Amino acid sequence: MKWRVVGLESHDAYFNMAIDEVMLERVREKLSPPTIRFYRWSPSAVSIGRFQSMEEEVDVEKCRELGVDYVRRITGGGAVYHDNKGEITYSIIAPETEFPKGIRESYKTICQGIIDGLATLGIESEFMPINDIVAGGRKISGNAQTRRKGVLLQHGTVLYSLDIRKMFTLLKVSKEKISDKMIKSVEERVTSVSAFGNFSINQLYGALLEGFTKGKDYEFGMWSKEELERAGELRIGLYGTRRWNFSR
Amino acid sequence: MHGSARYKVPEGKLVEVRIDYEETIKKIEILGDFFVHPEESIGEIEESLKGSGVGESEESLAEKVRRAVELGGIEMIGVTPEAIAKAVKMAVTL
Numbered sequence: 001m002k003w004r005v006v007g008l009e010s011h012d013a014y015f016n017m018a019i020d021e022v023m024l025e026r027v028r029e030k031l032s033p034p035t036i037r038f039y040r041w042s043p044s045a046v047s048i049g050r051f052q053s054m055e056e057e058v059d060v061e062k063c064r065e066l067g068v069d070y071v072r073r074i075t076g077g078g079a080v081y082h083d084n085k086g087e088i089t090y091s092i093i094a095p096e097t098e099f100p101k102g103i104r105e106s107y108k109t110i111c112q113g114i115i116d117g118l119a120t121l122g123i124e125s126e127f128m129p130i131n132d133i134v135a136g137g138r139k140i141s142g143n144a145q146t147r148r149k150g151v152l153l154q155h156g157t158v159l160y161s162l163d164i165r166k167m168f169t170l171l172k173v174s175k176e177k178i179s180d181k182m183i184k185s186v187e188e189r190v191t192s193v194s195a196f197g198n199f200s201i202n203q204l205y206g207a208l209l210e211g212f213t214k215g216k217d218y219e220f221g222m223w224s225k226e227e228l229e230r231a232g233e234l235r236i237g238l239y240g241t242r243r244w245n246f247s248r
Numbered sequence: 249m250h251g252s253a254r255y256k257v258p259e260g261k262l263v264e265v266r267i268d269y270e271e272t273i274k275k276i277e278i279l280g281d282f283f284v285h286p287e288e289s290i291g292e293i294e295e296s297l298k299g300s301g302v303g304e305s306e307e308s309l310a311e312k313v314r315r316a317v318e319l320g321g322i323e324m325i326g327v328t329p330e331a332i333a334k335a336v337k338m339a340v341t342l
Contacts, residue, residue, distance in 0.1 A: 130261075147285060
């Protein structure tokens with residue numbers, strides 16, 4: 001099977017979520033090839049899991065003040081701060097038959113791409129069920145998956161650098177918990193590629209590209225006009241709406 | 249009356265329920281950072297608990313969720329019928 005790779009690009013939160021859904025639709029209809037994409041969030045954004053409450057997880061006022069987008073994902077999981085300069089996100093979309101049948105097993109298989117990629121930078125990491133990757137015992141990547149009518153989508157982030165204080169101003173952890181002690185405890189549980197050496201974000205991208213494409217027949221490609229048009233519809237009609245983002 | 253409760257599933261995720269109830273559950277919303285496949289089926293799980301008596305046992309509530317999961321071909325990751333039932337009981341008794 002021939003994969004398409006859409007190289008590292010930047011979009012706003014609503015487009016990033018819309019194009020993922022477009023790919024679920026179009027891979028199912030065999031209108032688009034199985035795709036691996038790499039992206040950043042511009043502006044920075046907070047995404048919440050499908051079953052979370054926006055009001056409960058996110059300081060929406062603070063996001064507005066700092067120009068940070070906030071969006072509900074199609075996938076479950078937790079709230080994530082996607083700093084424009086602090087991480088690379090990937091999505092992989094293909095027929096379910098390309099992956100192990102079980103959801104847990106397929107997380108492990110897809111996450112191996114990240115583990116292999118980080119290894120090219122000399123960073124040892126391992127899969128930590130349900131959906132994390134840890135390096136030196138600390139979380140470096142979080143991942144989430146959905147399946148629709150025979151098509152699997154997994155997206156996830158790999159942390160490049162950490163701004164824990166900013167993360168805490170945007171995510172609603174009760175204010176009294178944002179003490180230095182709490183921040184220290186997150187620093188003890190979370191890490192980033194920058195903690196392992198003086199790597200550029202492009203080096204991280206190169207590493208992830210290598211890890212995800214290992215053993216795959218692929219070519220670089222761009223979004224088609226039809227894909228972009230449909231993403232534009234979903235960006236405005238769904239992911240950018242209060243109805244979707246505040247539905248819980 | 250309104251009740252809510254949060255429960256951290258051992259080895260799993262966080263589940264929260266918000267419930268409007270009198271003698272029985274009138275409205276229920278299940279939230280958290282867990283995974284349910286397909287995602288839309290969270291509505292079927294919520295529906296299965298509506299109308300349950302607030303005095304109903306945790307086991308009976310869990311059985312209702314288990315049945316909804318089975319009938320709907322639903323897969324839950326990071327949350328279990330037992331955890332949802334526990335959160336429901338906490339919400340109506342706290």
